[in-house]
Amino acid sequence: MRVALIGAGQIARQHLSCLKTLPRVQIAAVCDLSPAVSESIAERYGAPAWFTDHVAMLRDVKPDIVHVTTPPTSHFRLAMDALQSGSHVLVEKPATATLAELERLVRYAEERHLVLTEDYNYVFNHATREIARWVETGALGPVVHVEVVMALNLFGPGGFADPNARHPALTLAGGALADFLPHLASLAHRFIGAHRRAHAIWTKRRPSILPYDEMHAVVEGAHGTATLGFSSSAQPDAFWLRVFGERAQASTNLFETRLTVERLRDGPKPLQPFLNGLEEGRAVRRAAIATLMRKFKPGPGTYDGMWSLISGTYEALARKTPLPVPVEHVLAVNRMVEALKPTEAAS
Amino acid sequence: MRALVTGATGFLGRRVVAALLAQGHTVRALVRPVTSVEEIGWPASVEIFRGDLRSVRELAPAFDRVDVLIHLAAAVTGGEDAMFASTVSGTERLLAAMAGTACRRIVLASSFAVYDWSAIRGTLDEESPVETGSDLYRRDGYTIAKVWQERVTRRFAVEHGWDLTVLRPGFIWGRDHGYLAACSQQIGSLHIVIGPFSHLPLTHVDNCADLFVRAASDPRAAGQTLNVVDGPGERIWNYLGKHLKCSGAGGLRVPFPYTIAFAIVRLAFASVFKRNEKLPHVLVPCRFESRLKPLQYTNERAQELLGWRPPYDYGECLRRTYG
Numbered sequence A: 001m002r003v004a005l006i007g008a009g010q011i012a013r014q015h016l017s018c019l020k021t022l023p024r025v026q027i028a029a030v031c032d033l034s035p036a037v038s039e040s041i042a043e044r045y046g047a048p049a050w051f052t053d054h055v056a057m058l059r060d061v062k063p064d065i066v067h068v069t070t071p072p073t074s075h076f077r078l079a080m081d082a083l084q085s086g087s088h089v090l091v092e093k094p095a096t097a098t099l100a101e102l103e104r105l106v107r108y109a110e111e112r113h114l115v116l117t118e119d120y121n122y123v124f125n126h127a128t129r130e131i132a133r134w135v136e137t138g139a140l141g142p143v144v145h146v147e148v149v150m151a152l153n154l155f156g157p158g159g160f161a162d163p164n165a166r167h168p169a170l171t172l173a174g175g176a177l178a179d180f181l182p183h184l185a186s187l188a189h190r191f192i193g194a195h196r197r198a199h200a201i202w203t204k205r206r207p208s209i210l211p212y213d214e215m216h217a218v219v220e221g222a223h224g225t226a227t228l229g230f231s232s233s234a235q236p237d238a239f240w241l242r243v244f245g246e247r248a249q250a251s252t253n254l255f256e257t258r259l260t261v262e263r264l265r266d267g268p269k270p271l272q273p274f275l276n277g278l279e280e281g282r283a284v285r286r287a288a289i290a291t292l293m294r295k296f297k298p299g300p301g302t303y304d305g306m307w308s309l310i311s312g313t314y315e316a317l318a319r320k321t322p323l324p325v326p327v328e329h330v331l332a333v334n335r336m337v338e339a340l341k342p343t344e345a346a347s
Numbered sequence B: 001m002r003a004l005v006t007g008a009t010g011f012l013g014r015r016v017v018a019a020l021l022a023q024g025h026t027v028r029a030l031v032r033p034v035t036s037v038e039e040i041g042w043p044a045s046v047e048i049f050r051g052d053l054r055s056v057r058e059l060a061p062a063f064d065r066v067d068v069l070i071h072l073a074a075a076v077t078g079g080e081d082a083m084f085a086s087t088v089s090g091t092e093r094l095l096a097a098m099a100g101t102a103c104r105r106i107v108l109a110s111s112f113a114v115y116d117w118s119a120i121r122g123t124l125d126e127e128s129p130v131e132t133g134s135d136l137y138r139r140d141g142y143t144i145a146k147v148w149q150e151r152v153t154r155r156f157a158v159e160h161g162w163d164l165t166v167l168r169p170g171f172i173w174g175r176d177h178g179y180l181a182a183c184s185q186q187i188g189s190l191h192i193v194i195g196p197f198s199h200l201p202l203t204h205v206d207n208c209a210d211l212f213v214r215a216a217s218d219p220r221a222a223g224q225t226l227n228v229v230d231g232p233g234e235r236i237w238n239y240l241g242k243h244l245k246c247s248g249a250g251g252l253r254v255p256f257p258y259t260i261a262f263a264i265v266r267l268a269f270a271s272v273f274k275r276n277e278k279l280p281h282v283l284v285p286c287r288f289e290s291r292l293k294p295l296q297y298t299n300e301r302a303q304e305l306l307g308w309r310p311p312y313d314y315g316e317c318l319r320r321t322y323g
Helices: A010-019 A035-045 A054-061 A072-084 A099-111 A126-137 A175-179 A181-192 A271-295 A301-319 A327-340 B011-022 B080-098 B133-138 B141-160 B205-217 B236-247 B258-270 B285-292 B300-306 B314-322
Strands: A002-006 A026-031 A049-051 A065-068 A088-091 A116-118 A143-151 A195-203 A214-221 A225-231 A238-245 A248-253 A259-263 B002-006 B026-031 B047-050 B068-071 B105-109 B163-169 B171-173 B185-187 B190-194 B202-204 B225-228 B252-256
Touching (some): A010 A026, A026 A035, A035 B080, A035 B133, A049 A054, A072 A088, A072 A099, A099 A116, A116 A327, A181 A238, A259 A271, B002 B011, B068 B080, B105 B205, B133 B141, B141 B163, B171 B205, B190 B236, B202 B314, B205 B225, B205 B300, B236 B314, B252 B258, B258 B285
Parallel strands (some): A065 A088, A143 A225, B002 B026, B002 B068, B105 B163, B171 B202, B190 B252
């Protein structure tokens, strides 16, 4: 399978590092507006061709699949061009700036019998998959509620709030925070299904060029409820996923390897908190060591979910089996994202 | 001479602007949109052109009546991709704008980082090999960006027939920049000095700035690549000792032989760490060498070509740094 990539920034290198490890996958070309970025990435990852014009790349290389890893406002045009040239498309989140754009892409892909999928890497993290397995085996019991909270400092130099060079994500509805909504929504969708209603509160705590720096929301899904949050001020950086089941509650920090569970146990009730505490202590100690050791080992590191999703996608394409992220899920997640977006201009 | 200086508010940039003004040249400083220049105390004659190389669209007016571009801007912090985008894509943007103007002269600040330290024995000079090929991507983000910045600038210069001088400074030091990463591995107040008798390729920021102005104004520098060091360099042990004493930082120095340290790093990298290149720099052999390898340094070419001698000796540099 011959793959091409458009947009050769930081996240693109994660895609390419994974693609280099996949059997029967050839990185055929890369494209970036900057000739130096494009050429250097091609040199680094052994791509035989590099371009600064994606139309020329699609025409000359005719890739089987295109990864779109540019800033989000350019996704629609680039993904549509790739589909029109007959390529499958894996697009980074957020897939498009608006739901209407995504629906147009989906319609077109279906007409041409092409695959369109979006990167929900945290859904495929080891910890998330483990919790999902506990749900499927019944160990967690039916899911009642999900809590997804990302705390990430956006105010550092060179980041989303840098006033010297405005980040492209600032043009999205909701500003830079909108760049993270698919992470929150995809995790909620994984455990409670498509949303029925949602209510989000967008606020601003600190002076900066960000229109908002906090978002907290309540969502009712097909199989339960969720609270979603993004905080630019809460520290330290963390990405908490907590799944509350009828028999157990699982909690993980997706920026690390920590995964703990509190569950109903047989035996005297007063001993349950004690035994759960011992188990949690062991899990936290193991995770602390594993998180440290992960930094000293080659491989995906915190991007293990992305590697899993990409390799799963290629395997599904080769075997013609269902995709890890089918297009119905892409639509459902983006409908939730749309429902979460701010409805009024920031003050 | 009217010089457009990028990175003008940086550590080297401020001294280059001061040296240009002291020699009677006119300065136009490229400054980021919200960077304050008031506390620098530039005279009103310094023209300020606002723009950020990462995003600015209209740069050609910055070259209006400019005789020489002194390109110092480069990211020294941030992730690898952010550094590349800022340093290299920023240079592409800047030089694409210059291509439509009458300015035909560039002095580029490159770095000792661009050399292939693993391949060099004895003396590092301008003929020493530069990092290339896949080995480049085992180095740190700053090095990757500086190698590509030099490549991009040389290509533009060839394509447009510009006169390019590439200056490669060693370790630039000066006030508030006395401690260098190569000095020691610090654990609290303990300084483990690897290769204590190795020399540091030092250039004091005022000496370095002087050579930048000389290169910009002397036609003999056109088409040349020059290393910028003040001389053979101080030994790490002595330099760190002076720094700890003069800065008041204090601390205990512990010597550790380079050969043993390097052997441990190589062995650990190949075995325990499974050649993981995401490790801290000091644990990756090629990066370890680029900071600590004991080599000799010379400024003979700058002396022969331009008759340049660093204007300030080591004692005066110490006074300017710590006095």
